[in-house]
Amino acid sequence: MKDVAFGQYYPVNSFVHRCDPRLKLFFLVAFIAAIFVANNFWALGACAAVLIAVVALSRVPLGKVLRAIRGVLILVIFSAVISVFFYSGETVYWKYGILCVTREGIFFSVFLIIRLFLLVICSSMLTYTTTPVALTDGIESIFHVHVLALIMSIALRFIPILMDETERIKNAQKARGADFESGNIFKRIKAIVPILIPLILSAFRRADELGDAMDARCYMGGKKRTKYKKLTFSWRDLVAFLTAAALVTGVALLRVYVGGM
């Protein structure tokens, strides 16, 4: 539970982990664009090949990568089934009322499945290989906002603390005979109130003390602040950039010269 601060981050040292978070964000955007520009299997295959290379380079175990798919599996199957039955096309295999199965429909839903899987895997690769703090640092540096990374950093720092606190309060209330497990939904929600109120009070008290401690360490807003860990682009980022650029261009060319299926 104490690892919440790192979200899904998978801590190994790899090519992908060491890429600049800004570049990883750019790569993700470019990749999503490529997925949706791709309208034939060649182009989609190219996207898949690039993503497989990224996964291999990241040294994140395949099981973990596939687990990301599991969460959206039902959604993907549902949308695929819907599009098989409602997509209208010329080569009709089966028809019943407004439902029809066409060659184009089947192609479309296979496409949809692959697109969604690629999308989900690529975005989770970002969170597997980048800590939340690095990610906000990147966003902060792209959009030139100053307090964002600090807010993120403090929020992440206090999640495990407040979770411990919740547990403590819950036990204290249980010791006084509070019942959190039985009764209907309304009863249970009402039972949360005696946990919530002390928790919020304590959070405010902590915030107050943290404010004093930050003041004592000369915090005076973002203007003069410098950064200990500065983001710098390296050759890895150039490689990643060129790959993303090549992918988008390649997919666009395939769309123009080969066309849809």
Next chain:
Amino acid sequence: MHAIETKDVSFSYEGGGFRIAHLDLTVEEGEFLAVLGHNGSGKSTLARLLNGILVPDSGTIRVFGTPLDDQHLYEVRKQVGVVFQNPDNQTVASIVEDDVAFGAENVGLPREEIAKRVEFALGAVGMLGLRNAVVSRLSGGQKQRVAIAGVLALKPRVMILDESTAMLDPRGRREIVEVVKKLNREEKITVILITHFMEEALLADRAVVMNRGEIALTDTPAGIFARHEELLTYNLALPRIGVIAKKLTEGGLRVRDTLDPEQLAEDIARSVRR
């Protein structure tokens, strides 16, 4: 030059009575001062006044001759670091070295300088090996050492520890006290140790007892502990070793008033043999 000099400083919280009343306190450069007092004696308020988190209603505070006012606030804050009581409520980052860098980042130091200071501060508290550790997984003593390092990264000349050992176990307490003693000796940092553990005050050059926002006693730690009855009226309990020595004297054994267990053992042995 005095490290800290307060003249006739008074402070009260809104609606409350005086928390600090007409306080005159001088701390010399390089001194190790212990501030003792029961809850509500005003000792924590003092810590917050000395680096400008609270502003006195009247009186002046000078730090190395610089008056503590709006104009010199950050100049003073750079020189006077405060380590607070709760280790969890003073870290802003999840990773040790990121948190230590926070203060140095705030004052806009160049990156190479920040790196140097992080290295120095972590070395001084013996946490270099854990620079990439996750703060929430550390022990209380380790967290508090990180907090000390975070203050050290600003290279302060005065360090105030506001009950920084109160929430720690005995081992963590020992860790912190040792680090502080070392900083005082080796880095020549002036230390103001605010505590209600009287044993800790023994390490100091001088101790003051606060009561109702005033300084009730000033003496060497041993001198203060010798005044048992007076301490009780300020709601302060003697260290156990002192109580034992006192009881033995009352029981007719001839032992000196001491807080040193070795010395007490010697005295007991001598008077029993006789």
